Amino acid sequence: MGKQPPLKHAVIPAAGLGTRFLPATKAIPKEMLPLVDKPAIQYVVEEAYSAGFTDLLLITGHNKGALIDHFLQSPELEQTLHARGDQERLGSLQKLNMLPSLHTVRQESARGLGDAVLTAAEHVGDSPFAVLLGDDLIEPSDLLWKKMVQVYEEFGGCVLALMEVPDSEVSKYGIAKVTYESEMRVHDLVEKPTKADAPSNLAIIGRYILSPEIFSILRHTSTGKGGEVQLTDAIATLARDERIAGPVHAVTAEVRRFDTGDRLSYLKTVVEFATRREDLGPEFTTWLKGYIRGLND
Ligand code: G1P
Numbered sequence: 001m002g003k004q005p006p007l008k009h010a011v012i013p014a015a016g017l018g019t020r021f022l023p024a025t026k027a028i029p030k031e032m033l034p035l036v037d038k039p040a041i042q043y044v045v046e047e048a049y050s051a052g053f054t055d056l057l058l059i060t061g062h063n064k065g066a067l068i069d070h071f072l073q074s075p076e077l078e079q080t081l082h083a084r085g086d087q088e089r090l091g092s093l094q095k096l097n098m099l100p101s102l103h104t105v106r107q108e109s110a111r112g113l114g115d116a117v118l119t120a121a122e123h124v125g126d127s128p129f130a131v132l133l134g135d136d137l138i139e140p141s142d143l144l145w146k147k148m149v150q151v152y153e154e155f156g157g158c159v160l161a162l163m164e165v166p167d168s169e170v171s172k173y174g175i176a177k178v179t180y181e182s183e184m185r186v187h188d189l190v191e192k193p194t195k196a197d198a199p200s201n202l203a204i205i206g207r208y209i210l211s212p213e214i215f216s217i218l219r220h221t222s223t224g225k226g227g228e229v230q231l232t233d234a235i236a237t238l239a240r241d242e243r244i245a246g247p248v249h250a251v252t253a254e255v256r257r258f259d260t261g262d263r264l265s266y267l268k269t270v271v272e273f274a275t276r277r278e279d280l281g282p283e284f285t286t287w288l289k290g291y292i293r294g295l296n297d
Pocket residue numbers: 113133136172173174175191192203204205206230231232
């Protein structure tokens with residue numbers, strides 16, 4: 001421990017246009033869509049804190065108001081709940097107020113994930129930092145972060161989280177070319193390749209540890225897939241030449257990933273989260289089973 005500069009910053013991009021969810025995301029970011037009664041972004045912010053990051057930077061976009069309000073104190077609501085004696089809801093709001101320093105910066109126009117991460121340059125400065133994509137939920141994430149931080153401590157450079165996906169899904173992700181040494185080493189990455197161009201079935205899930213050199217690479221990264229500046233392309237530049245910023249490693253872990261940015265995945269996530277709830281779960285599950293039986297008739 002302690003061989004590498006400490007990791008304290010976590011950057012959470014939540015600045016996409018959310019076009020797949022229009023019109024719901026016209027005025028609110030997709031990361032504010034609720035999973036039952038908690039917005040997706042709150043899960044990700046809580047994950048960053050429990051992984052040990054103490055300085056969080058939310059990258060917001062054109063409709064940032066709701067995101068910022070969500071993490072601000074709300075004295076009027078709190079007073080009302082207090083007056084009603086609703087301790088449970090009051091507690092859930094106060095939990096949000098206790099979140100340590102959460103900063104925000106606005107990405108001027110949605111030019112892609114790489115450009116969003118670049119807006120963190122001034123805040124993060126010359127330190128290594130984590131990136132957690134605001135619409136990707138990972139469960140359980142503790143073990144994943146523990147492994148990522150361990151690999152970072154040992155080798156420095158960058159560390160990515162990868163997950164094996166079927167052939168039919170490689171075109172949805174950044175895909176890694178890896179070799180297996182003492183740890184998994186990344187040599188190249190391709191953003192959303194066709195099956196024929198995919199170097200493996202190992203997909204980037206939305207968790208990264210990046211070295212600050214990524215910022216100068218991003219400044220010189222031209223637009224890639226979808227006409228956007230891709231974070232994957234910038235990391236690929238580092239992976240191809242370890243002289244720039246050390247090696248790029250990757251870890252895989254037995255985790256589940258919920259993509260809340262895609263409508264079908266979002267619906268599945270809401271149903272699963274609802275069935276697991278202690279308060280709503282039993283009644284919801286009973287209803288759901290009956291509903292499904294009805295569909296089969
Ligand atoms: C982004 C990244 C992609 C990564 C994915 C994980 O894509 O560009 O490399 O695999 O997140 O969720 P997006 O889902 O924003 O299109």
